[in-house]
Amino acid sequence: MAVIAVAIFAVxxxxxxSERVHKTKAALGGAAIVLALGVLGSEDVFYSRETGVDWDVIFLLFGMMIIVGILRHTGVFEYTAIWAAKRAKGSALRIMILLVLITAIASAFLDNVTTVLLIAPVTLLVCERLEISPTPFLIAEVLASNIGGAATLIGDPPNIIIGSRAGLSFNDFLLNVTPIVAIELAVFTLLLPRLFRGSFTVDPARIADIMELDEREAIRDRALLIKCGLVLAAVFAGFIGHSVIHIEPSLVALLGAGVLVLTAGLPQTDYLGAVEWETLLFFAGLFIMIGALVKTGVIEHLAVLATHAIGGNALVATLLILGVSALLSGVIDNIPYVATMSPLVADLAAGMDHHNNTQALWWALALGADFGGNLTAIGASANVVMLGIARRAENPISFWEFTRKGAVVTAVTVAVAAPYLWLRYYAFG
Structure with a gap:
């Protein structure tokens, strides 16, 4: 069965x-074959946390897509787009840096998928106003969201799994991971002009037009904006405090969407039309195929091989976990990978004598899994969502166009993280 699961996933x-087949068709086709051959059953797909569809991700996306769809009717995205362009004085590079920083910081306190859903419409409008391609901006933002999401316990789902398994608190992440994320973000910002060379030319006439606009005139429905603002504030508070109120972010998003649907007074086509149904179906198919890899032991076997290669050396273990996690998280979803790897890291950590060595293993897993999400176009949920938004906006981003940029950023961020782990937990630990 393991061979079958690997073959289906590989095809x-x-x-x-290759993009010869639409990614949703490929994912659902692979899932159908997995189910037809009996590799997974209905219990595995619908009810298992380890091998099934991650309904928290599906319904978080669904709820936030509805909220964003309703928010779009207020004109606030147009307002923000004009405001950002004017503050950057029409410079495309400064606009990219501003949006990247906003995305990264927001992703540390919300989940990065939510941040992408909110920032993408603004980006599309800014680029439309300036008559430039939005593709480099969308790619840069989603890369920044995966970097920024690594900073806190709640910024990226793998961090929540690691925090629970290792007993690490929100403050532990702030003290240990946030410093390196700040360094990584600075490096990434410096990399932007080279990474997206040739993408920052703007017609001076368009800049002049932007500077003459009054962003306040873009707001079309102030009453609805106030409703959306109150609901979003409550939703964000729920995201941040979900561990205290014991309500998952997916339910928080659905509750927020429900309140807005009831109070906005919009026809259902206005908010259901904003839902990326193809993206949700793609995730479902991908989760099923990855679940087959988990159930047949493929992921665990790879993790065991990695741990056997360590040979008891704490520094080698840390660097190997960092590198392997980045590679595998870029190819498969980092949530089941971290769920599978966590017990193995716990066993390794239990055999370490020094507390700093133990900590380093967990931070290597977190950084590798989070930064590895940038490696390919399907390495992280935020990547898939952003590509879906770009396609609907008639600015499709190909798998390889994203991956060429993402692979560079992953290599750089992992290369910067490695000496940080060595210096902090071994050289001066």
Whole structure:
């Protein structure tokens, strides 16, 4: 069964990468074959946390897509787009840096998928106003969201799994991971002009037009904006405090969406039309194929091979976990990878004598899994969502166009993280 699961995933992945078949068709086709051959059953798909569809991700996306769809009717995205362009004085590079920083910081306190859903419409409008391609901006933002999401316990789902398994608090992440994320963000910002060379030319006439606009005139429905603002504030508070109120972010998003649907007074086509149904179906298919890899032991076997290669050396273990996590998280979803790897890291950590060595293993897993999400177009949920938004906006981003940029950023961020782990937990630990 393991061979079958690997073969199905490899073929589906090749079809997605080649773009000869639409990625949703490839994912659902692979999932259908997995189910038809009996690799997974209904219990595995619908009810298992380890091998099934991650309904928290699906319904978080669904709820936030509805909220964003309603928010779009207020004109606030147009307002923000004009405001950002004017503050950057029409410079495309300064606009990119501003949006990247906003995205990264927001992703540390919300989940990065939510941040992408909110920032993408603004980006599309800014680029439309300046008559430039939005593709480099969308790619840069989603890369920044995966970097920024690594900073806190709640910024990226793998961090929540690691925090629970290792007994690490919100403050532990702030003290240990946030410093390196700040460094990584600075490096990434410096990399932007080279990474997206040739993407910052703007017609001076368009800049002049932007500077003459009054962003306040873009607001079309102030009453609805106030309602959306109150609901979003409550939703964000729920995201941040979900561990205290014991309500998952997916339910918080659905509750917020429900309140807005009831109070906005919009026809259902206005908010259901904003839902990326193809993206949700793609995730479902991908989760099923990855679940087959988990159930058949493929992911665990890879993790065991990695741990055997360590040989008891704490520094080698840390660097190997960092590198392997970045590579595998870029190819498969980092949530099941971290869920599978966590017990193995716990066993390794239990055999370490020094507390700093133990901590380093967990931070290596977190950084590798989070930064590895940038490696390919399907390495992180935020990547898939952003590509779906770009396609609907008639600015499709190909698998390889994203992956060429993402692979560079992953290599750089992992290369910067490695000496940080060595210096902090071994050289001066």
């Amino acid at each position: 589906a992945y090749a079809l997605i990468a």
